[in-house]
Amino acid sequence: MESEKIRRVVIAGGGTAGWMTAAALGKLIGKNLEITLVESDAIGTVGVGEATIPTLHVFHQLLGLKESEVMAATNATFKLGINFENWRVPGEDYLHSFGFLGKDCWACGFQHFWLKGLQRGIDYQIGDYCREHLAAREQRFAVLPDQDRNHAYHLDATLYAKFLRKFAESHGVRRVEGKIGNVKLSPSNGFIEALQLDSGMTIEGDLFIDCTGFRSLLIEGALHTGYDDWTHWLPCDRAMAVQTESTGSPVPFTRAIAHESGWQWRIPLQTRVGNGLVYCSRYLDDEGARELLLENIEGELLNEPRIIPFRTGTRRKHWNKNCVAVGLSSGFIEPMESTSIHLIQRNIVRLMQLFPSSGIVQPDIDEYNSQAMEEMEHIRDFIILHYHVTERTDSKFWRYCRSMQIPDSLAHRIQMFKESGVIFKLPQELFGESSWMQVMFGQGLMPQRYHPIVDLMGDEELATFLGNIRRNVRHQVENMPDHRQFIDHYCKSKLA
Ligand SMILES: Cc1cc2nc3c(=O)[nH]c(=O)nc-3n(C[C@H](O)[C@H](O)[C@H](O)COP(=O)(O)OP(=O)(O)OC[C@H]3O[C@@H](n4cnc5c(N)ncnc54)[C@H](O)[C@@H]3O)c2cc1C
Structure with a gap:
């Protein structure tokens, strides 16, 4: 060397x-x-x-860039998560927010408390226990002084x-x-x-x-x-992208809308919307994709739809x-x-x-490659989860996704969650417990049992514990301004 x-x-x-x-x-x-x-x-x-994820803050911090300046220069809006529509079944949606859900105890994750709550008739969505989740749903936003950076950008x-x-x-x-x-x-x-x-x-x-x-x-x-x-696990191989004029206030989340042979993104910037369809050419041709995309967008086109093949x-x-x-x-x-x-x-x-x-020197190269591969494989598994764990059987595409072989690493995570509700995160991994939890529940997985340590809490104590978290979350969100108002005040685009 x-x-x-x-x-x-x-x-x-x-x-x-x-x-x-x-x-x-x-x-x-x-x-x-x-x-x-x-x-x-x-x-x-x-x-x-x-569309980005919250880690981009770290990059900007390293460079000494000011958030409001980057945002104003890039026509950016805030992103608190992704709303997945029609993924488990058509007509239903769930939000994968960047926030932390509930509270952990040393022995088990919050999902166990929530599950026991459900069994006792405390029937609230898991997102009601997460500030970013509720703020996204209510289209509010603020950068709070004590806030971990649980937001990203559309830019x-x-x-x-x-x-x-x-x-x-x-x-x-x-x-x-x-x-x-x-x-x-x-x-x-x-x-x-x-x-x-x-x-x-x-x-x-x-x-x-x-x-x-x-x-x-x-x-x-x-x-x-x-x-x-990895096409056998992630069969979509083309995208069609087009930009449209905004028709309303930007929402603080990306929309990911599943269709029969893929899914569509909507990414709201301050003055326009980025749209695209990710699809599988085995089941949908380019003409069909174009029709589908154009039927499902709002606002005047700002450019011609463009095809982007990928593997x-x-x-x-x-x-x-x-x-x-x-x-x-x-x-x-x-x-x-x-x-x-x-x-x-x-x-x-x-x-x-x-x-x-x-x-x-070779040891540096080997270390670099092994870390990079580990990260890619972790993300790959998380993405496959969205396609594979679904109740959709309405098209060849979804029937393929439901029945395909998945990596052993993902099969293991799904099995553990189903049997005991356990979710784990290894040090190099990007997506944490709250992310896996939201997507697993959102796609329709339900564990057979919750962790027995939750039973150390009596029913009344559990109701108080869950109620306090919900109240605290709601209180914080009620005090946030509307997303658009906050942008106009904090980082109005030079194009706006
Ligand atoms: C459909 C789709 C949607 C995506 N959505 C997201 C998203 O929401 N969020 C996200 O994080 N990522 C997303 N990505 C990925 C994201 O677009 C890329 O990671 C990012 O744009 C970086 O691209 P790049 O710089 O590697 O390549 P490119 O943008 O393609 O840049 C390649 C550069 O190489 C130059 N070049 C190529 N050949 C030559 C040559 N012969 N001589 C000189 N220069 C050359 C080009 O001019 C260009 O400057 C998406 C990707 C696709 C395909």
């Missing part, structure tokens, strides 16, 4: 992944580096990826990349516009030596970050790293030789839980933690 010092970093691609990488490296470890980003105006970016992906570009350039990142025509490899060790542009320019580097999106020009095109295809899965190694893939080039898990930007951020942070300043 090479062990030369890393001084020249070349980022190929200027979408969300490229500019997030450039901003972070430039600001945080760029002092002794020469960072160049190459992007092609003619090729452009994928142009979607507008304009193009404006976000533009914002980060300005930031990265102000921290010394050099941008080169042009189309990469060839990737030059070292004949001795197969490492990438340089990118050759169609203009004739050559950009040499020590470390290359592949942010070329689905094209994966470096990690796959040049290094042939290989891809694990769910992961690159076998996210770091190979002197190339690290960040963004869509590293793999893609469909956008249902808005996890891609989070994975970009995780790959960037991991790269900084393992940055090969004094040379590339």
